[in-house]
Amino acid sequence: MTDIRSEVEPLDPADPLARQEQTFPKLNDEMISIVRAFGQEEAPGSGELLFERGQRSVDFFVVLQGYIEILELDLAGVPHLLRLIGPGQFTGELYLLNERQTLVSARAGVATHVIRVRRADFHRLLSSEPDVAEILMRAFILRRVGQILHANVGVELAGPGHSGDTLRIEQFMRRNGYPYRLLDTESDTDAAAFLNCFDLSEDQLPVVVLPGKVVLRNPSNTELADGLGLIEALDPEKIYEVAVVGAGPAGLAAAVYAASEGLSTIVLERIAPGGQAGTSSKIENYLGFPTGISGQALASRAQIQAQKFGARLAIARTVTGLDCTAQPYRLEVDEREAVHARSIVVASGARYRRLELQNYDRFEGNCIHYAATAMEARLCGGQEVAVVGGGNSAGQAAMFLSKGARHVQIIIRGSGLAATMSDYLAQRIANSPKITVRPYSEITRLDGDRLLREVSWTDRRTGTVETHAIANLFVMIGAQPNTEWLGGCLALAARGFVRTGSDMEGRALSSPFVTSRPGIFAVGDVRSGSVKRVASGVGEGSVVVQAIHQYLNPSIA
Ligand SMILES: Cc1cc2nc3c(=O)[nH]c(=O)nc-3n(C[C@H](O)[C@H](O)[C@H](O)COP(=O)(O)OP(=O)(O)OC[C@H]3O[C@@H](n4cnc5c(N)ncnc54)[C@H](O)[C@@H]3O)c2cc1C
Numbered sequence: 001m002t003d004i005r006s007e008v009e010p011l012d013p014a015d016p017l018a019r020q021e022q023t024f025p026k027l028n029d030e031m032i033s034i035v036r037a038f039g040q041e042e043a044p045g046s047g048e049l050l051f052e053r054g055q056r057s058v059d060f061f062v063v064l065q066g067y068i069e070i071l072e073l074d075l076a077g078v079p080h081l082l083r084l085i086g087p088g089q090f091t092g093e094l095y096l097l098n099e100r101q102t103l104v105s106a107r108a109g110v111a112t113h114v115i116r117v118r119r120a121d122f123h124r125l126l127s128s129e130p131d132v133a134e135i136l137m138r139a140f141i142l143r144r145v146g147q148i149l150h151a152n153v154g155v156e157l158a159g160p161g162h163s164g165d166t167l168r169i170e171q172f173m174r175r176n177g178y179p180y181r182l183l184d185t186e187s188d189t190d191a192a193a194f195l196n197c198f199d200l201s202e203d204q205l206p207v208v209v210l211p212g213k214v215v216l217r218n219p220s221n222t223e224l225a226d227g228l229g230l231i232e233a234l235d236p237e238k239i240y241e242v243a244v245v246g247a248g249p250a251g252l253a254a255a256v257y258a259a260s261e262g263l264s265t266i267v268l269e270r271i272a273p274g275g276q277a278g279t280s281s282k283i284e285n286y287l288g289f290p291t292g293i294s295g296q297a298l299a300s301r302a303q304i305q306a307q308k309f310g311a312r313l314a315i316a317r318t319v320t321g322l323d324c325t326a327q328p329y330r331l332e333v334d335e336r337e338a339v340h341a342r343s344i345v346v347a348s349g350a351r352y353r354r355l356e357l358q359n360y361d362r363f364e365g366n367c368i369h370y371a372a373t374a375m376e377a378r379l380c381g382g383q384e385v386a387v388v389g390g391g392n393s394a395g396q397a398a399m400f401l402s403k404g405a406r407h408v409q410i411i412i413r414g415s416g417l418a419a420t421m422s423d424y425l426a427q428r429i430a431n432s433p434k435i436t437v438r439p440y441s442e443i444t445r446l447d448g449d450r451l452l453r454e455v456s457w458t459d460r461r462t463g464t465v466e467t468h469a470i471a472n473l474f475v476m477i478g479a480q481p482n483t484e485w486l487g488g489c490l491a492l493a494a495r496g497f498v499r500t501g502s503d504m505e506g507r508a509l510s511s512p513f514v515t516s517r518p519g520i521f522a523v524g525d526v527r528s529g530s531v532k533r534v535a536s537g538v539g540e541g542s543v544v545v546q547a548i549h550q551y552l553n554p555s556i557a
Helices: 029-036 119-128 130-150 164-175 191-197 221-227 249-260 295-308 374-379 392-402 423-431 534-552
Strands: 040-042 049-051 060-065 068-073 079-085 105-108 113-117 155-159 180-184 207-210 214-217 239-245 265-268 312-314 319-323 329-333 337-346 350-352 384-388 407-411 435-438 441-448 452-459 465-468 473-475 479-481 520-522
Touching: 029 060, 029 113, 029 130, 060 119, 113 119, 119 130, 130 295, 155 164, 155 191, 164 180, 164 221, 164 295, 180 191, 207 221, 214 221, 239 249, 239 329, 239 534, 249 265, 249 295, 249 337, 249 534, 265 337, 295 312, 337 534, 374 392, 384 392, 392 407, 392 423, 392 435, 392 473, 407 441, 423 435, 441 465, 520 534
Parallel strands: 155 180, 239 265, 239 337, 265 312, 337 520, 384 407, 384 473, 407 435
Antiparallel strands: 040 113, 049 105, 060 113, 068 079, 068 105, 155 207, 207 214, 319 329, 329 337, 350 479, 441 452, 452 465
């Protein structure tokens, strides 16, 4: 039997597979005896499958003697040896924290003895043995990072690199930490052979190919999540103490604190953990990360943390309704399933209003901004920029940006700023030689490569199109709360955000996050009057748990 470690030995020290001692550590005798207390010893036959790719709820194994082969399946469904797990080493990866499908299979070697820890006992082990848990968790994370880096246990996404659907699918897998290989059919020389092999024509792209030649043609996010085994069954009989709707920073914080304080917790998220922050390439103002952290990295850490404490994270699940007439509350999921909970945290956030333009997705997050802080202003030094919108936020952004930018164009559909902006701001803008207001105008075109290079707008009165070399566009046309699923259960403020706390006249206030319904709380961007920032969302999600305790157990409040 060859040890494939020599074949895959990476040279890059940043690659987790290069950090063998942490990625594939050996438990010492003391730790093995701790694990033994949670499982039982077995001697599987040589070649016996311990678990198979695609299986859910698999057990955890520590090798005492012999070895376990970890196998990946290629697209044709043929197994290949990925790694050998030897004495003192253990199987497992992030799938041990949830009910999603495993990405690999495991087969016992010759004369092998193992400790098998069943799933429920494994969770007990994690929560009661922090020293062992730390080693296991670090290894699981590094293993997943290695899989993403090497894309050796994933699936193949094939499609034109510039297609919106290719980007959507790629973004879904990336944000959910699912390993994949991308074959850009616009530029990859292997594209023709690939299409031929899977009998596909270009008009059927993009496709996702799973092991065993299973082809998903331009799947929706839900179809994709289903195909990848990311969707977990919901138990309609179970009554959770807390159901969190939305896994942005606020929802994830609520889940970590609720689960760590022993409340049975489920989080329902329609796309992927991270919310709006998950789309930010670098958050520089979040406490404790002086060099910044990508929203996705922050979200995946929080997701793992929540799952470690026992929270259920159901992703690619959209809450489509709320029945607040009976207790426990009933959340309708994907219009056909139900989750019951005694308390609910509304953390469904908001989405900034976007412009319906070709190429918009490509530039969003790096060249299209929804806030004008010092960070964004730095990108615009000495350049021309455009701000879309005629409200106060657009006015403030234009004034602020004009300090460093060469020129600021304000694009508005109306005749002027008087009706939509505070007078003092409109006056300052009128007096600034560095700001030009473009009335009756709409952005009609965005051009560039990886980055935005040109912005065009059309004057609707004359039809005149102007194109300027602009690399940063600020879209300040308001945010829209994700509250459509609330179905009239909660009092909303004028622009549809959820009213809470002191905003709720006539209610005894136990917390600033109470809504108009007992046991339903709102945190983060969805809450009327909240500060729309990652740190404030995390703060609100963390402290709301105290109010939930008081609501669930009034006697100990
Ligand atoms: C590009 C970008 C960059 C940013 N950069 C920064 C920054 O550098 N610093 C900073 O402090 N802030 C930044 N922000 C703002 C920050 O991201 C938000 O304030 C923060 O994400 C709000 O967190 P939240 O959890 O309240 O809501 P969200 O992040 O909006 O998360 C809500 C979640 O709920 C889910 N959801 C919605 N409806 C449903 C439903 N019906 N069923 C299930 N799930 C649902 C959504 O899919 C989403 O994942 C940025 C925002 C953007 C868009």
